[in-house]
Amino acid sequence: MKLTGVELRRISLPLVSPFRTSFGTETTRDALLVRVVTTEAEGWGECVAMAGPLYSSEYVDAAADVLRRFFVPTLAAVDQLTAVGVARALEKFHGHRMAKAALETAVLDAELRAEGRPLARELGAVHDRVPCGVSVGIMPSIDELLEAVGNYLDEGYLRIKLKIQPGWDIEPVAAVREHFGDVLLQVDANTAYAVSDARHLARLDPYNLLLIEQPLDEEDILGHAELARHLKTPICLDESITSARAAAAAISLGACSIINVKPGRVGGYLESRRIHDVCQAHGIPVWCGGMLETGLGRAANIALAALPGFTLPGDTSASSRYYQTDITTPFTLEAGHLPVPTTPGIGVEPLEPELAAVTTHTEWLKL
Structure with missing residues (x-):
């Protein structure tokens, strides 16, 4: 070629x-x-x-x-x-x-x-549909947050991820947990904290979160390992994971017990598969993150999320979560899942x- x-x-x-x-x-x-x-x-x-x-x-x-x-x-x-x-x-x-x-x-x-050949088959997918979570941004008020979360749960999303930052963390998590009970819940800090915030972040432990994602700076792998010793909530790395080698190092240092795989962040879907394989070898669950992709990126992410090691719902939300009109045939949530494309290539093309x-x-x- x-x-x-x-x-x-x-x-x-x-x-x-x-x-x-x-x-x-x-x-x-x-x-x-x-x-x-x-x-x-x-x-x-x-x-x-x-x-x-x-x-x-x-x-x-x-x-x-x-x-x-x-x-x-x-x-x-x-x-x-x-x-x-x-x-x-x-x-x-x-x-x-x-x-x-x-x-x-x-x-x-x-x-x-x-x-x-379809991408899902090429990567080694074992599922024909993937469970979907949704990422909820920082809201102006707790009431607006609860309304947004309620709407997403009504749409069928199986997991809620809350963005957090200093000043918007314990209170919104407590409110969502109290209001919605045992819904699958996790938080994403996007590097907003420091190791010195360990005692504060430990206040999240009673809320039975799936994970706290990337609490510290992306280069602070040792800091994450230190923080993990003070938290019961599992630490998931996002920005820190740039390759399979970086994933292996973070795992060996005890910096995380879960990894978010974003293909764009690591250089593509072939490297994403290598990260998946490294994590499987170490018994580390992975899930597929999102970057506000259009239908093009979403289709490929869904194919990746169908691999066996992706055991947690990802940010592979329906097209309507972000766009009124997508540039491809929209992906529609069905009982909390999205179908894996089966046609050759990534499985979609622009309209x-x-x-x-x-x-x-x-x-x-x-x-």
Whole structure:
């Protein structure tokens, strides 16, 4: 397979409601899509970088630049291109995992489409549907939080994740637990705390949470190991896990007992599968996180979440959780689950009218 062309497409989708975290508030999803054209087939990938370097050092404009100047020209020079070979070809370039993931996914989509194989089967999926949780941002008030959580439970979501930060942690958790009883509940701190907050975070222990996600800075692996000794609530790592090697190190140091796998954060779905395998070997459960993906990224995430080690509901919510109109056929919740795509490649492709309506810029890279 030979790369013959690449399109970079910027889109802007309004969210159905503002999404507040410790990083700030998002009202739109400004995303970068990658379409590759090869001698065998076309494929799509979605870059999950945010508009600014808030969740990680990556951001959309930088992703487009590194794809345009370095990654695409490098792959264009490869005569026998395969998805497995993308990481090897780009290995000399440091970082930019989200941009690499988008390009690798597009190549993987094209390769699997050409061969008539679905992504779920390629990765090793064992389920035809996956259980779904939902992430609830920081709310202006407890009453609004309880209303939002109640609505999501009524829709059928099986697990609730609450974003927390200093000043918005114990009270909202207590309110949700008291109001909704034994619902599956977890919290996500997005690096908002320090080891010195151990005594305060231990106040979450009585609420029987599934986990507390990424309480400390992404580079503070030893701090997480120290914090784990003071909490009964299991610690899950997100931002700290950038590769299978990082996952193995965190596990061996006792820094976590659960891992959130986000394909964009780790460089793609092939590395995500390696992380899954490492965790399975160590008896560590994993679940699939979300980055406000459109239907393109959501389809691939669902395929990943169908692997055997994904034993906790992920953030693979229905399309309507974030978007009034998605750019693909929407994913609809059925009894708390979403179906795993079964057609070749990632299993979906953009709907032309919907894609055109939200496109803000397109760029064709001549090879």
